[in-house]
Amino acid sequence: MANRMGMCPNIGNCSVANSRTQVPLTEEENAACPECGRLLITVAAPGGKSMGGGRGKLAAAAALLLLAGGAAAYFGGLVGTREQASPVAVAASASQPAPQPMPRPAAPATPPAVSQPQSAPVQSAPARSEPAPPSQPSKPADGAAPAAAPAAAPAPAPEAPVILRISGSNTIGAKFGPTLVERFLASEGYSVVGRRSPVADELIITATRDGKQVAVTVAAHGSATAFSDLEQGKTDIGMASRPISAAEVNRLKTLGDMTSPSNENVVALDGLAVVVHRSNPLAALSTAQIRDLFNGKATDWSQVGGRAGPVHLFARDHNSGTFDTFQALVLGKTPLSDKAQRFEDSRELANAVAADPNGIGFIGLPYIGPTKALAVAEKDANPLLPTVFTVSTEDYPLSRRLFLYVPTTSINPLVLNFIEFALSPAGQGIAAEVGFVPLTIDSDIVTSVPETAPAYFGGKHPAGTAESARAER
Template sequence: MKIDHLQQAAHLINQGRKVASAAVGEFMRSEFRYAEQRFVVYQLNEGNLFVMCGPKANSERIDIAVEQIREDLLRLLTAAALLGNATGTAASKPSSSPENRDKKMVEKSGRLMPALVAVAFVLIACLGFGFFYLLGGKSTQQTAASSVVAAAANNSTSQSAAPLSVAEKPAETILRLHGSNTIGAKLAPALVETFLQRELHATEVKAVAGEKADEQKLVAELVDGRRVAVEIHAHGSSTAFKDLDAGLCDIGMASRSVKDKEVTALARFGDMRGPANEHVLALDGIAVIVHPANGVNELNQDQIAALFSGEISDWSELPQSGLSGPVHVFARDHNSGTWDTFKTLVLNGKPLLETAQRLEDSRELTRSVAADPTAIGFIGLPYIKPAKAIAVAESGTQAVYPTTFTVATEDYPLARRLFLYLPENPQDFYSRDFVEFALGESGQDIAKEIGFVELTIHADKPVIASDTPDEYSQEIADASRLSLNFRFRTGSASLDNRGLRDIDRLVRFLGHYPERSPQIKLFGFADNIGDRAVNCKLSAERAGRVADLLRTRGITADVIKGFCEDMPVASNATSSGREKNRRVEIWLQDGRG
């Protein structure tokens, strides 16, 4: 394999298994230890072997090590071949003498020698081009290699030595996820377990409690006998960025977007708002529920916050309720991710009423509200019944009823994104693969099972408000809207990171129409910052930008229109609201006329 091909392979492998497989074909992965450092060997489909290790290079030692490592690496891997794997684990049947041991080494590794030679020369080539690194240390490479080979030989000849049992083998931590409790409580463990089983072919996965609350490790045994662990610490979104900065985690979990000061602190990892660093994992939505006999059908966020904080203490203060008497507040327990979401999106710093009844079980909370005419509570979308959910409005917008569709489009005010953050060039070997798995179909199915709203696209025919502009109403007559909005950065036609991935999701969704393709209608919108004429132009440009991206993938939009700053779905008084209003909606209508 040529050096430029090796460099390409290194770049692709670092981006993820799926990306690399698509470019260079399927490959096998194994590991070994040399000079107390971890090395990873990739066997590509043409028989080439590619060796990688950590990035902290001691450049002064690279040239010296080239000649030293040639013989040492061959001896090390030959010994590993004799022992049956690449990590130096003791063989189950010891040899009777050094002479027999050497003979068996040659016999057992005969078929592997061409590959081992290839490893050595690929290794040296990588050293010369600076993307395979030897880590610094006090001992020389020669001494370290000799020690490893000697230890392996001693293990194979000792009559008292026995293979380590599974329980005795230490688990190697291969991935660390820190941050949001909303993600870390249930979703992250479920994703990690399935990732280990499907992607790394783990035969057994167990959860082990950590030293502190909200900490755990998922320990797995792989088919090659290795034991690996994935660490999950769920202490809040801010710890995602603090621990990334401190080198304590590989992936940060957050139920909010990264702040400006965090972007600055983590600049050495690339642009934390860029598509290589920031990934929308799923969506979270909270429903506000009341007794079915309560006359309240919609509330704005300020009213909801006042009810749950005790500022509104009697239903008579809301005449539309048709009730009088004290408001009975029900809330999830403080460890709940649902509570974390509600506290952030609704209370916004206000304290919860001290007399609120805190419940751990979502079903019990819903039943309690449904049994009390003066009750109000909040719950995840799957648990609304038998209570009644109400529509929620932001300032200056139409009230929106909570459904998986309105959460998916992010039109519903009490919806938020859940994020994964990682460095642009991760130094571990699993971060990128895990993120790709989590954002793929299998990962999104898991998010749905846990109770979050997945990013998979669906079509629906929503109820249209009576004050909708005539032109818009005519365009969407008999059309179905898709469960995504393309959103944009301030004052530009540049898609945000969810939008970049949603383009590919949309292409796959449209591929389900093999016969008669539907008409595709793209409608752009802007926030109200700046001159209206500028916003009208910008809204049309945004719709055109999505059309251009679809065109490059062989799909042509039939209608492309901008609707200025009209029909906001969120308050333009807040940055998060303006972000929701900068959008492109996608509608489908049967037939192309």
């Protein structure tokens, strides 16, 4: 029994254990460490011979595992507080696989504004900043994740949740729609932060209330996209510069009857202005002449009473409700000339016409700006210019209505609130402000009646007298 050796397992708290010193065992059954008093573990006899045959080998192996495990646990904890690990900890950890870091959840990708599947996506939590690594980090073991960068990057600002999505007509969505959104948000108690455009003809309008930021998206890619987006659940409100077609009504029947007053809302009136360069001497054209120009039958201005020169055509694209209205009211069953240059944006079309003395195009009233609008005559009627009066009475041949379409099945409470705001005096004031014709009728208030007016108008001359006849003349 005197040739047995033992080792103290109290690594980290005892110098005998830390130095892995082997202590000769006495004949006592339970020998203790001379420094800390912990029971010693039998490991081997002097000279490296194992004790007890197979059982001695197992005991020695078990002791070494315990010692290695204790060293790894103790000195592994020290690595987090010391710049360099001790040789004992490194030796102990070398016999075990390198620990793998916990996987960090991937940050969710920011979805495009126009294709939000939900009307109010959950705001992502801000990323936590990580502490800087030690000044002399140890080299990671094989298979371990690479060390973090010396300085943690600032956490990105979280995406504001989208509370309302509007898409469709560029005629409405270029100016009228965004202005409606901003004033509507203000009426709901929000402070508008601003607009940003991630892609052409799309806006994200952000606002805050009670310290929380929200967003409303406006995508203006044409009236046809209003109905496709409603069908696919990509929008809450569809903007259209033409009535919904029978085929579209059938496609959207699961959302309700889109021609009913609860789904189809006329939000303003507009006139389709036929515009030319300001130097063009023409003042008026008939709908037949306009048709001949745009279907390619007439290719020179002299064929419609203008000065000689080739006709350059500018038209809205195939998704546009403006083009659909022009097709219905002017072209009829004849196709648009393939020589026409197409535009998704009314403002770009107006600028193109304004830069071309031989150009002609068609746009909504708010976009006439740098061009000259022609008076339009239908058949033998007198030509009329597109004015607030001629459009509001719908006497102008190319008058049209502007629509907001909503599904009956919508569960977003802001949808109905927005429609009510658009139809309110405040909303109709915005329609007039941006150049459309509001649905409201303004009347001049007469404060006094001239004395020369007939009596039935409040004047002093009885009806039928010579004085009243002269007044009526």
